[in-house]
Every structure is written in C-alpha cells, then in structure tokens.
Amino acid sequence: SFLALRIGNKKADERRTFGYKRIEILTALLNASLLIAISVFLIIEAIDRFIKPTPVEGGLMLVVALIGLIANLVGVMLLHPHSHGSINIKAAWLHLIGDTVSSVAVVVGGIAIMWLNVIWIDPVITIGVALYLVKESWNIVYETTNILMQGAPRDFPFDNLIREATSIEGISDIHHIHLWNLDDQTLHFEAHICLSQDMSLSEADRIRGLLEGRLKEMFHIGHVTLQTEYHGCRPTNIQHHTNP
Numbered sequence: 001s002f003l004a005l006r007i008g009n010k011k012a013d014e015r016r017t018f019g020y021k022r023i024e025i026l027t028a029l030l031n032a033s034l035l036i037a038i039s040v041f042l043i044i045e046a047i048d049r050f051i052k053p054t055p056v057e058g059g060l061m062l063v064v065a066l067i068g069l070i071a072n073l074v075g076v077m078l079l080h081p082h083s084h085g086s087i088n089i090k091a092a093w094l095h096l097i098g099d100t101v102s103s104v105a106v107v108v109g110g111i112a113i114m115w116l117n118v119i120w121i122d123p124v125i126t127i128g129v130a131l132y133l134v135k136e137s138w139n140i141v142y143e144t145t146n147i148l149m150q151g152a153p154r155d156f157p158f159d160n161l162i163r164e165a166t167s168i169e170g171i172s173d174i175h176h177i178h179l180w181n182l183d184d185q186t187l188h189f190e191a192h193i194c195l196s197q198d199m200s201l202s203e204a205d206r207i208r209g210l211l212e213g214r215l216k217e218m219f220h221i222g223h224v225t226l227q228t229e230y231h232g233c234r235p236t237n238i239q240h241h242t243n244p
C-alpha cells in the first residue's frame with residue numbers, strides 16, 4: 001500500500017489524464033477484501049480452540065509473540081494519525097491490526113493460562129477483534145467499490161445543489177448532472193446549465209464562473225465542468241437527468 005501511495009502521488013499525464021490516484025483505491029479494496037478473508041479464518045480458528053482448547057506452551061512462545069506484538073503496535077501507532085486522511089492508509093492500518101490480533105491473543109491467552117488458569121480469553125479476544133476488522137473492512141470495500149462505480153458520495157445534497165444553481169440570476173435549469181469521486185478526496189462534477197436568455201458569451205461565462213465558485217465553496221467540489229446552453233437539450237433529457 002505504500003508503493004500504491006507513491007504511484008498515487010504521480011502527476012497526471014497524457015496517458016492518465018485523471019492522474020494515478022485510483023491505484024490507491026484499488027489497493028485499499030484488495031487489502032480490505034483480504035482482511036475480511038483473514039478475519040473469517042481467525043474466527044473459525046478461535047471457535048475451534050474454544051471447542052477443544054489446546055494448552056499454550058509457555059515461556060519462549062510468549063516472548064516471540066510479545067516481540068511481534070510490539071513491532072506491530074509501533075506500526076499501528078505510526079500509521080494511526082493518518083488513518084483519517086486516506087482510505088488506503090486506513091486499510092493498511094487495519095491490516096496491521098489484523099496482524100497484531102494473533103500475537104495479542106497468544107500473549108494474553110498465555111498470561112491468562114499461566115496466572116489465572118482460564119482458557120477462553122484468547123479465543124474471545126480473537127473473535128471480538130476479528131469482528132471489528134470485518135466491520136471496518138466492509139466499510140472500506142463499500143466505499144472503494146462506490147468510488148470505482150463512479151458513485152456519488154453518500155448523502156450528497158443534490159436538492160440543495162439544484163436549488164442553489166437555479167437561484168443564480170440567468171440560470172433557468174440545470175440537468176445532466178454527474179458527480180463522482182476520483183479518489184477518496186476529490187469530487188468531480190459535470191452538468192448542463194440552461195441560460196434564461198440569449199446573452200453574450202462573456203456574460204454567459206460570468207454566470208458559469210459564478211456557479212463554479214459556489215459549487216467549489218459550498219459543496220466542496222474539486223473539479224467542475226459546465227456546459228452552457230440556450231434551449232439546448234430536449235425536455236425528456238432534462239427530465240431524465242435532473243434527479244440523479
């Protein structure tokens with residue numbers, strides 16, 4: 001996923017005019033899918049241990065698991081501050097947690113057996129964390145799939161946007177609205193706007209610029225493409241695309 005981040009930061013060129021950001025989305029999707037599979041495996045294994053408990057062989061195993069655990073925890077802490085920013089880093093972070101689970105289970109399970117003489121703690125922790133991982137990974141799978149399907153963000157206020165656009169003096173209608181996420185940060189928007197009268201090109205461009213500014217400011221859209229029309233589209237078309 002770090003390789004993906006590096007590729008993702010490459011500038012757009014003639015071959016990839018949108019840039020390389022979606023490699024991050026693809027990687028996050030793969031990572032999260034893999035993590036769901038691992039979590040399911042962890043759960044099955046934990047249930048197995050729950051049914052027929054096997055004694056944890058003491059000291060050395062505990063030490064090895066502890067070292068692995070510390071290494072994983074360092075990674076988790078290094079990544080965590082950024083995990084709110086990029087979906088790709090979030091997936092990588094979850095993956096590290098997944099790796100950590102097995103060592104946590106061994107360490108805690110070992111301690112529990114040695115000092116408390118209980119054997120159910122290790123599988124219970126494993127199942128708990130694995131379920132958390134499945135839930136978080138599922139969100140990532142959902143979000144990345146939505147981005148790859150050119151879906152609009154959840155709960156985008158289309159009604160407000162249409163109201164805002166048509167409230168601008170000179171714009172009578174907005175249609176053929178398409179809104180999609182390029183990656184988890186940048187929103188792209190395209191639409192046709194109908195001008196209410198036959199005006200000069202400079203005047204039409206002033207109105208277009210006004211709308212573009214509002215879309216960027218109020219709806220945090222990063223890239224706007226608008227087609228200005230005067231009696232441009234057929235009514236059926238307008239009907240079809242006004243409500244996305």
Ligand SMILES: [Zn+2]
Binds near residue numbers: 241
């Ligand atoms: Zn359209």
Ligand SMILES: [Zn+2]
Binds near residue numbers: 223
């Ligand atoms: Zn552009």
Ligand SMILES: [Zn+2]
Binds near residue numbers: 175176192229233
């Ligand atoms: Zn049109």
